Amino acid sequence: MKRLLLFILILLSNSRSIFACGFYPYGEEVRFSMYSPDFPLLKEFQLFIYSSDSFRSYSEKNIDTTAFDENVILWRKTYKNIISLESVHEAVYKLEKKDFQSSSPNSFVRLLIQTKDTAAMSYLFFAKKCSGLNEKISDPWERNEYAVIPVRNKLMQEALRRSTTNIRDDLKKRYLFLAMRLAYYNTQHDAVRKIYEGNFAGQKERDIIDYWSMYFYCLTEKDPVKVNYYAAQVFAFAPDKRFMAQQQYNDSVQVSDVIKLAENKQEQAAVWLLAAVRNPYKCLPYLKKIYAVDPSSKALVFLLLREVNKLEDWIYTPYYTEFTPSISAYNSEENEFDAVYKERIRKDRLYANEVYAFTKQISAAKVYYPAVWESIQVYLNIMNLDYRRALTDVEALLKQKQTDPFVTDRLNMLKTFCEVAVQPKGNALLSAFSKAELMKQYTQSNYKFIFAVSKELEFRNNAPDAAALLSTVNLSEITEQEDGWRKTIFWRTRKGSYMVYGDFYNDYFDYLDFQYTPDQVKSVIARVKQEKGTDAYSAWAYKRLHKDLDLLYDLTGTKYMRKNNLQAALQYFEKVNDSIWENERYRYLDSNPFYTDFYTEHEGSVGDTITYTKPQLVKTLLTYLKRANDPANKDRDYYYFLAGNCYLNMTCYGNSWMMKRYTLSSSTYNRTGYNDRDFIQPEYAKQYYLKAKQYSKTKKFAALCLRMAGRCEKYNLQVLYEQKKRYDASRSYEDQIFKANKYYRQLKKEYPDDYDELLSNCESFTPYFAARR
Template identity: 40%
Template sequence: MKNFLVFILILVSKSLFACGFYPFGEELRFSFFRLAESRYYSYAEFNYSANTFEPRAVYKDNEVLPNEKLWLNYCQNQVPISDIRLVLNELSSYDINPSNKNKLLQYLYKIKDYEALNYLKFAKECEFFNSWMDDPWERNEGMVLPKRGKLLSEAIKLSKQSKRDELRFRYAFLAIRLAFYNQDLKTVRNIYDSVFKNDKQQNIIDYWSLYFRSLAETDKALANFYAAQVFVNAPDKRFMIAQGFDSKVPLESVLKYAKTNKEKANIYLLAGIKKHDKTIEYLEKVYQYDSNFDGLNFLLLREINKIEDWVFTPYYSLFSPSIETNSWNSDEISIQNILRRVEKDRTYALKVLQFVNKVDLNKINDSQFWKTCKAYLLFVTKDYSESLALIGELENSIKKSDLLFNQLEMLKALATVANQKNGEAFISPEIQLIILKNKGFNKFIFAIGRELEYKGNTTDAALLYSKMHDNEVTEGHDYYEVAYWKTIKNKGDTYSDFYSDCFDYINVMYTPQQVEQLIKDVRFNATKKDEFSQWKYSFLKKQLPELYDLVGTKYIRQNKLSKALLNFKKVNISFWNERYSAWERNNYNWDGSNVFDKNPFYELKYTPSFIPIKDTIHLTKTSITSQLIKYIDLANDKKEKDRDYYYFLVANCYYNMTQHGNAWMMRRYLWSSDGNHSILEDESEYFQCNLAKKYYTLAKINAKTEKFKALCMRMIARCERNRLEYLYPYTYDSKIADYGAYILSKNKYYSDLKNDYSADYIKLTSDCSYFEDYFRGRR
């Protein structure tokens, strides 16, 4: 939104939203507590998300992988990791020869470890067959390949012959993997149980083998037990093994296979991660069985992310959470019910906080993380003072370079604003710095604005909402960072019940006085030189004409014409020409619908010209409002001999300022033939033409001839028809054979026209070309 008509284009885009786009899932979710990337990277595939689980890298770039570490140990740390990685990931069996300068190969040839070299060659030969994609015709019978079977037999033999345990286990793993892809699940079970099951020094090779063993297990409870152990110990297998964990199997059946507390903790961890609902009991069990466990930390982080969704997504946006669990019954969704659910979920957050308070920080891994979680849960439960006190303690013990510190700062900003009294909320210098540091985080900026708005500071709220446009999401960027929100006033039949744009929102929700206060603030503070002011006002300081237009439009909706004119006069003519005139057509008048091309006092849509235009004016909101005030004054002047004439012109203007007229842009920024109902305060006037009806009635009362009275009655009846169509919309009721006749039967003014002016009824209702004759008959 770079100028006023971009506002309008955004409103036009709402029609696209209504037809096709509606935010859901991750687009709605509010989450400020984001630590998986920095602290629990290997679990990040299982971050709480409306998209459930997403496969991704589990090791950071250049991180030494478990298998690489095994080879490094095998070579007694004499070989660079880069050379080990090259052999494992890139070389073929043909590249493994004495002439290769790779330092791993040179080391093995130097110490004459031909067994290891032969293993590497054999492993490379097996790579092609460790996949489901070997058969180009995708025939099931092609899954069992003779070549793979031969390699399987060879792997089993070599495993038995190996003199070194490291290589014996590696050959056994190759055999297990070949057997699995050969659909020989019995062999998978036999090899694992004979080679790995009783191995005391388990490493990544054991857990890679257990991965296939779990997939080959027919006992679902035992398969779940194996899956949980693989999940914890083989990060690169987590995504796939989690899919194989059957949450329907009772945990009691799985736990009976666990021999150690660590194994029990692993079971509760995976079961908890697979659960999208409340998981407090799983947290407690993991802590009970293995308190010094990074998986426990991740499970707590995930639970807080759930609580954020359940509390903050509704609290800030008034949408339901991105994931509707059993506690969020879709049959009960209304904004009021949503807000009641928020309070229940804050109570659950208190339960999680109580658990955190009971934890012995000396027993857990990463005490600073747990303290930060406590501060966060205090904020969620609205204990802002305690949250801020704990944040103050933590800030002195956490390095500013740690992402945890930035999490604390964002939490501090939210809690500080939320902790202020109604009517006294402001953005302190300290909070300004935090906002600037996170100015690209749209939903955080929006949440600060929402907290300010809830506290009565609608001016700063609007200024922060306006910054959404500086961070406008474009193709290739993260659409999940756009803030979408509803208002409590919206109803189910509203044309568009959500917002993503500052102007759209204040157009509907702010009073004229609130927008005037916003303008005043921008005018007097936008010239400040400090960084925060420059950032905060950078967008709206360019939009003052648009805001004056908006205030004037709001006063038009309230029929406060003098106040409307006062604001319209603050807008220069170039603005009106660019936005509402056909003279300077640009990108914002792309379809011509927003152009004042008909005089609203003398011309009616779908009606031949019937009134001579005496006062030609350059049509702008300013000139139309000024002329309307002038004509109302003339019409109300008892000494004026043409009161009926001026009342009629006033009525025409009010009619044209409705959805049915040619000056609808006096009240709206978007027009559609479909109605597009809103929650604007003049909604009934916009569709019912009540003011036009009032002034046509006054024109009739002051009319001097029966012909002009008949024309006034015809216009009154037209207004009444619009009112009835708004009150009784066509609903394809099978009982209504003729909707037009149904509306006509309810319109008493057509009956009055027929009864009181029977000779004129047919002409005035069947052909509006007669209007000119009846208007000339005014005298």
Template identity: 40%
Template sequence: MKNFLGFIALLASSSLFACGFYPYGEELRFSFFNPDLMGYHSYSEFYYSANTFSPQGVYRDFDKRPNDLLWVKYCKNKVSYQAVQEVLGGMSVGDINPRSKNEMLHYLYQTKDYEVINYLKFAKNCEFFNSWMEDPWERNEVQSSPVRRKLLKNAILLSKQTKNETLKFRYTFLAIRMAFYSQDVVKIRTLFDTVFKAKPSKDILFYWSLYFRALAEEDKALGNFYASQVFVNAPEKRFAISQYYNRDVPIEQVVAFAKTDDERANVYLFAGILKHDKSLEYFKKVYEYRPKFDGLSFMLLREMNKVEDWIFTPYYTLFEPSIETNSYWDEEVSVFQTVQKRVEGDRNYAGELLRFINTIDLNSVENPMLWKTCKAYLLFITKDYNGSISLLNELEKVKQSELVTNQLEIIEALALTANQEYGKAILINEVKPIILRNKNYQKFLFALGRELEYKGNTTDAVLLYSTLGKGYENYYEDHNYYNSVYWKTVTNSPDNYSDFYNEYFDYINVMYTPGQMEALIDNIYKNRDKEDEFSVFKYSVLKTQLPLLYDLLGTKYIRQNKLTKAMQSFKKVDAKLWNEKYSNWEHENNGWNFGDNVFDENPFYVVKYTPEFIPVKDAFRINKYTVTRQLIKYINKAENPKEKNKDYYYFLVGNCYYNMTHFGNAWMMRRYYWTSGGNPTTIEDEREYYECLSAKTYYLLALKNAKTDKFKALCLRMIGRCENNRLIHADNDRFEGSYDQFQNYIMGNNKYYRELKEKYPDYYGELTSNCDAFGKYFSARR
């Protein structure tokens, strides 16, 4: 029997989502280092991502493909690259004729290179049977056919007959591809080993053929070796070959097949890129064998994105990293302590990466600027803020693209913000223009806010959080950062499904103290009329929501039972908010106002789910201010030594406190959303909200001052109702058994119902079985 008050539905809060939603993966991942800006698009299928690897076009429209360039070279550079593209990509067999206006075909006919013309026609005839477009994954799904076998035989024959070395290899490649789709692995091995293996120049045609040779290899270590060479040298085959890499083979067995340092580097690169965990040791090996290598630079970039995820995702959001195979949460330790311990371990790894970079000559690598940028970033990650800022300032002086410069400024803004003493952190002037240039980059703004919050500046933190959601477009056009932010708090409840936030109000509703709220409101009042661009952005949301903030401040004081302060706060809320948020106007016009967020009954005289039984004497327009004012008035009357109707006023106060719980008609005095089954939170008055402790206290005082047995019996009945709620909330997770057994357990342990039955047996049955009788018992108060 588990959790009768557990989550039933997520309702009416902007941080609560449709049933079943929970953020994960790329939605959570923090990354301020955009790989698309660094010039390694040919490796883009292997960018670090919670979505792992995915096939996509590795060549952009302006990239020149190696096979097309081979044809330009064959034509002695007398034809354009675009002409070659047109022949290879857009023409049919019938288009290849002497009348064509294509520059490449014109050249071939003019030079009477009929062998190549015939080859192009033959290749076009083969496309239907073994084309990239037909089977982009190049899986063994196409069954062998007589036509393909005939084409395969002809390709081998033509390869042997031609004296043109270029065509010899091209016909053989076509034969290898058709052998693959015919599932003839023996033929693949034979053709490659007899024709391509001794090829003096290893061009793209060689590596395309090696791709199929790798798939046909029975020795797993040798297959991995071939795959590694294909991965490095044939970008369009990278994703496909990665699907065949055998991760169980020890890398020492694979590298044993390498004859050159480049081949050794290729082995370690491929294996390292396929790792989702730490790859520093492979990274060092690649540098040892091939330092001036774009693959090494990409490997560094990928490792940086890993480190970001491992450190920033948990540090800023308290979620696990987007890729986490083994949960590291420890139920015996607070979430924040667990995150700090994990993050420190990963910062140490970032330090190892930084120390390695410091040992090498950055002029020896393929992209020194990238390496220096990574070094500056690692200095920030390892909390050497001064070192990071100093190096970033140097790098910003180097002429680069606007996006790369902005990349450096984002890191600098984070470093400048983090590099402040606790209690003295502010949004410094150097950071403000960077924020304005990136005002739609939600994860960046949130990270800045989190740094400020961790440094004690909760005011500027929430001002930044309030801007989240204003710009939902992805920050970079070509790189999807899943721009929305979701985060947890250090006081998360493990029983709460909706234990995360994605906008400011729900977060401060739970986390901010009244003192922090007052500081925030005071700051807004002082600065809301400033006209500089940054202030306009910073206060754009909250300066329009001061009534709501006063509502929240008063609500927080209600939770602490500081009624005078609550009333003072509620008094500053304008009538417009009371009417729009807590009146029948919203109830009637907002089609999904779950929980009926409406003061529809007087909480002193009407108890929810109970027929009216108390005549209303003090009618007033109901809102949070008037309810609090009336509550103070009735408490003062009840506590006045000269008051003759103490029992009456204590009972009304008890009703109000009961109605301000989950079970009453004024629950909105303490909460901003309501769910039918209860949704556990970490709000400070959680027990009060579900266990009716204050209501019980005042009903007990009503009982103490009661004069008649019937009214005493009614008081015990209400006290017993509060006690039932307390027992359910306190014991539902610990009780094992059926629902009926649990109900019997609750009734059996409710001492006030036992007292009611023992002292007033004649009234017990009527009071516990029929609420309609309450009026009769209340009228018998005197």
């Protein structure tokens, strides 16, 4: 067609559903999560939230660690907490020796100078001098795995010497740690172990310097059980070393062996914590172990959040989006997906109930973060499908004075979800509260929450509100740094129903195109016409649908075209504003649907001097069919033939394929889930060509009709071959298809003199068509 290439380019530039070649969402891109675990009081665990991504460092995640930097906290404690964490952090990590002046704006620096604490300043200057040597440097000559640097050994000896001078205990420990660290990076592992065992091992009370030292000792340990024990202690009590400590953990080691090394309940809890963090599957037994030894553990609340986010993935990723959970112990073929995940979801809901039962055994007042604990209980009931209890509990919690805005945000979200989910089919509506909350979550780009509410409305037969909410998702421009993939929602189609170019969506229009019935789209249109945008929710939720009203009319007509209901299709095409047909989106109609020949598919042809809009095409087709079906009409064969041309052109092989679809793919014939089989296996066209033969007045025209019916049959056989591998793959299937084409065989039998001419001469179409009379 003349404008097909232009249209495809426009479609690729405008569609939100077509991505770079080869893109397919997976992992974090599909993991369903509407209960974000980013609570400020748990920020130190942000690296280890449930995720299909590998853990990343604090710097990679751009997390400010000042508030939970145990080294900074220890320095501040040494000076009676009279200085701010921020000033200590700056002095310790950022300022240089020249910045230590009495006029410094930094309060910690001024304090050290005013109190003449030369010992502390001397240590800080020495530590800054060593900091550039705190990494392994490869030997360019490859004589050893890492290069040994003399200056590093010299500084290590200096640190040891300083630790033996008349110096206060806290600085002595710090110098010993510096010596250990320098020794490790200088590959002097025996020195590391000697310093640790002679100065740090066996202590009953430890601070951050002890755990830092334990980390480097852990790096030199060979016994995997001991490695896991030391890594667990460092992970639990040295937040800044967590990322590196968990990398030392050996998952093949039995936790029961590691726990034997724990000397007290605190150490036991540390072992269970790291074991749980490293385990992406069910960890309720680990939570119970931690609660038994440390009920008020901050880690306990964090691990409960991890279990909730796991359950979201296991239950809601397949339930709402029909993707496989981002982390799954189960693998199944696509054709087993429904059965496997229906049973899996059932079992995971039972597990959610187990987790809920555990949380109810504990007084929320005794845990580290009571408000979060109670909000999680509400969510667990939602996962259990106990919406009434969840709604009662969440309303009771909201009546209490919530001081944490992050908890309040989650509770409001859960209340909205419950208000929709508790309603019966056919009567699900949005309350004023829910509407306000949906708009609020939209400002936070919480598209997965909006999508979940949309699906719940859809499940309850409220297609208009579901479509309206769906039209709001994935609209804001989110950068990758803002976790854009995590906020964007992708979802797949039901089993047995496919899009032209794939099986997933991220835009409402494509979803309505392939999943909504004509009646559902009509109900959406009716609601759009009712909603005038006079209130904030209507103006927001229906904004895009108002803008797309003509597209919805066109979509309804297009769906009727797939059903071959021409009168209904015309009714909706005529509702579309005439200016729409001049839009580049519809310039594919710049071709003649009533003309084709033996080979013309999407390219331009001699017949394209006549073009049609969608309503013009349907009107003309109806007129031709009326004439063809009229027994008194002497040209019935002619009009049946033109109808056959039109129907062939409205399949994926013709110049007017967008009468039934909005996109086209080279893999179209592989799709078995179309609700319009004729789009890939042209039955209507074949029927009308055979009707034309039936009423033909000449042998040549009758032979031409069989030739065109044979073209339709060729496409039908191609689909059967691709879908069922029906033919012998060891031979050329083009030859097999040709021999299997019954209309070509009929042509040879009935019109042997015309057989070769029609099948081998591409220019024979015109004279044979002209021979109709």
